[in-house]
Amino acid sequence: MGRTLAEKVWDDHVVRRAEGEPDLLYIDLHLLHEVTSPQAFDGLRKSGRQVRRLDLTIATEDHNTPTLDIDKPIADPVSRAQLETLRKNCADFGVRLHSLGDVEQGVVHVVGPQLGLTQPGTTVVCGDSHTSTHGAFGALAFGIGTSQVEHVLATQTLPLARPKTMAITVEGDELPEGVTAKDLILAIIAKIGTGGGQGYILEYRGPAIEKLSMEARMTICNMSIEAGARAGMIAPDETTFEYIKGRDHAPKGEDWDAAVAYWKTLKTDEDAVFDAEVVIKAEELSPFVTWGTNPGQGAPLSANVPDPASYEDASERLAAEKALEYMGLEAGQPLRDIKVDTVFVGSCTNGRIEDLRAAAAIVEGRKIADGVRMLIVPGSARVGLQAVSEGLDKVFKEAGAEWRHAGCSMCLGMNPDQLAPGERSASTSNRNFEGRQGKGGRTHLVSPQVAAATAVLGHLASPADLSEADARTPAGV
Amino acid sequence: MEAFTTHTGRAVPLRRSNVDTDQIIPAHWLKKVTRDGFEDGLFEAWRKDPEFILNREERQGATVLVAGPDFGTGSSREHAVWALQNYGFKTVISSRFADIFRGNSLKNGLLTVVLDQKIVDALWELTENDPTAEITVDLQERQVRAEGVTADFELDENSRWRLLNGLDDISITLQNEADIAAYETSRPAYKPRTVQV
Numbered sequence: 001m002g003r004t005l006a007e008k009v010w011d012d013h014v015v016r017r018a019e020g021e022p023d024l025l026y027i028d029l030h031l032l033h034e035v036t037s038p039q040a041f042d043g044l045r046k047s048g049r050q051v052r053r054l055d056l057t058i059a060t061e062d063h064n065t066p067t068l069d070i071d072k073p074i075a076d077p078v079s080r081a082q083l084e085t086l087r088k089n090c091a092d093f094g095v096r097l098h099s100l101g102d103v104e105q106g107v108v109h110v111v112g113p114q115l116g117l118t119q120p121g122t123t124v125v126c127g128d129s130h131t132s133t134h135g136a137f138g139a140l141a142f143g144i145g146t147s148q149v150e151h152v153l154a155t156q157t158l159p160l161a162r163p164k165t166m167a168i169t170v171e172g173d174e175l176p177e178g179v180t181a182k183d184l185i186l187a188i189i190a191k192i193g194t195g196g197g198q199g200y201i202l203e204y205r206g207p208a209i210e211k212l213s214m215e216a217r218m219t220i221c222n223m224s225i226e227a228g229a230r231a232g233m234i235a236p237d238e239t240t241f242e243y244i245k246g247r248d249h250a251p252k253g254e255d256w257d258a259a260v261a262y263w264k265t266l267k268t269d270e271d272a273v274f275d276a277e278v279v280i281k282a283e284e285l286s287p288f289v290t291w292g293t294n295p296g297q298g299a300p301l302s303a304n305v306p307d308p309a310s311y312e313d314a315s316e317r318l319a320a321e322k323a324l325e326y327m328g329l330e331a332g333q334p335l336r337d338i339k340v341d342t343v344f345v346g347s348c349t350n351g352r353i354e355d356l357r358a359a360a361a362i363v364e365g366r367k368i369a370d371g372v373r374m375l376i377v378p379g380s381a382r383v384g385l386q387a388v389s390e391g392l393d394k395v396f397k398e399a400g401a402e403w404r405h406a407g408c409s410m411c412l413g414m415n416p417d418q419l420a421p422g423e424r425s426a427s428t429s430n431r432n433f434e435g436r437q438g439k440g441g442r443t444h445l446v447s448p449q450v451a452a453a454t455a456v457l458g459h460l461a462s463p464a465d466l467s468e469a470d471a472r473t474p475a476g477v
Numbered sequence: 478m479e480a481f482t483t484h485t486g487r488a489v490p491l492r493r494s495n496v497d498t499d500q501i502i503p504a505h506w507l508k509k510v511t512r513d514g515f516e517d518g519l520f521e522a523w524r525k526d527p528e529f530i531l532n533r534e535e536r537q538g539a540t541v542l543v544a545g546p547d548f549g550t551g552s553s554r555e556h557a558v559w560a561l562q563n564y565g566f567k568t569v570i571s572s573r574f575a576d577i578f579r580g581n582s583l584k585n586g587l588l589t590v591v592l593d594q595k596i597v598d599a600l601w602e603l604t605e606n607d608p609t610a611e612i613t614v615d616l617q618e619r620q621v622r623a624e625g626v627t628a629d630f631e632l633d634e635n636s637r638w639r640l641l642n643g644l645d646d647i648s649i650t651l652q653n654e655a656d657i658a659a660y661e662t663s664r665p666a667y668k669p670r671t672v673q674v
Contacts, residue, residue, distance in 0.1 A: 015660040016653050021635050024653060026660050028668055036554065038510035047647070058671040064508065078508040085510045096672050117669045129553040129577060145555035145581035147646070155650045157657055161633070163576075194495055195547045195573055228550065230576050251667040259667035294495045294550070315494040315545060322493075412504045412552075431551060433499040435522050 002269025004165045005235050006201040009140040009266065013123050015157055022159040028122035030152050031108045032059035032095065034086040035414070036127030040150035041089040051093045052156045058117065059090050059097040062107045063414045067377050067404035070100055079415065106380020106406040109133040109348035113218065114382055116247025120236035120263040125152055130348045130430065132224040136217035137244070138236035138266045140201070143225065163201045163230045164275035170206040172282030178464055179285045181216035182350060182428070182447035185223045186288040186298045192278055194296040197229030200276065203268060204234050208282045214243040215354035222349045223430050226295040235267040287462040289335055290432045290445040292323035299335060301450065301462055307331035326434055327442050328422070335460055338444065342425040343374040343455040344437070345448055347411040350428035351379025353386050355448040360392040362452035362463050363399040369458030374401035375417060377409040401455065413438045426454040479586035480643030484567045485613040486540030488604040489530055496544055497551035498578060502560040515560035535608035543600045544571040549578025558585050568614045570621065572597050583636050584646060590614055590621060596628045616641060
């Protein structure tokens, strides 16, 4: 019987398989950041162990880093201490580190792909749940806890039970006009639920997926964890190879040819059987936003806030009631009427160059609404430089947005970029949990396009709403 | 890792689904670089409410958390497990745990027990009506027992063995170091490297 993409990559990394034991899996690339690594390095020290493969390990600073005044000492002493701990650990053990101020610094899941380190058929781990992002390249990539970070540092392997596989097939030739990868993944999570992918590796497939850029594929795989999945993958193809070719760590010469030959084998066999299958019809998709406090609580932008009484399941009903109370929303209220205070464009979900271009194209020549704060945070220093070279920073600044330095920023508010209690955001990030963007903050997850249109109009909106608003206001008035 | 064989204690019934790791331990607590001292951050936002179940007098000293479905979703932060342990919890019962949280819990000796939602409902009812009611989680027998409730649970034999003996994963893996070294010699040259060594 044929094998799925996930099974092929898994099988190629089994170091040891024994009855009644989890497989021992080899890890090709280990990404580190300052938040989930200190206790792992401490563990190595206590047991007198070294990092087994420095050449498969790389660190960056992202969660705590400020996005303003990066040349000054970090104001928060606890954040500063955590970054200094990473610097000391990397120096002590010899790990390559990209610190704040370095051109390769940025959100760990933007850095790996941009360096060409994320490649098809590799296993990638990081002490960060959004490691699923790298699955966009046909890599098997998943988030791990700190104990596992220590385990990988010491052994370059992990004992793991093989997850089941789930096909998520997007039917239809392509996503309808105005519909983005973010809308698609939010709709998938709303459909299968935050626990729907639990125990599975998802494989996104179908012609509409194959037409997507690498940035769009990364957005989709990034949020696999929000459906509870262990990982998300997309089979590599010419789009993937083209993206990798020429990057710093891409294979060169004969290695390139050998790599591509292998990468081309990385697709699910026609006779392979998935443990579960979900079908999404592309034609039914439209811009999608969340109204609640978990990423599964979402709806098309054209819909109304749902009535908790409409849920048959008691625990879902209770969850919806609590969510509406926290979010300060009324059942039946049109989602488009929801006014926001802050718009955040950035994160490992939507902080890549294509995302910034999309948002810039919408705010260009327009002004963001009075009283709305718009933060643009590139996913990495390099993405920031690219955007500046294209003049995108100017476009944003002229529209009234704030152009910031790279990092995780307001996605989780570990640095000074936070919502105040009761403040409401439209955010291109991945989690709308209570207090995620700041204590008492209220988050609506959206695409970069919806974020930009929302910033201009001051309420949740799509670019199509913007054209209508423009048409109502004759030029020059 | 602390070994887990059997534990009996009073419970905290937490009637909430989708308790994500941001609720268990908010991000600003993640700046600490140790594995201890997280107890005051556990459910920090909810604990501001004096009526929150963890704050009630009769729940002080409870060691068994009985939670709603999809407990531990979201971030991979192992700090969520440490916070629960630092506070005093020895075991968490739910009908469904997020994968990464579950893995983290079992690596730290916090036993996460999956039971049918009907059993969870029965445990909620029992411990809400009688805060002194005790729940026993027996890993030897893979069984949860409380007044009127006896329920078997599943846990793979390998995880059970590690927990019962409090074994360190890294030491176990390094017993197979020769396999790792052999695998490394067979890795293709085109695989990415972060540095030349």
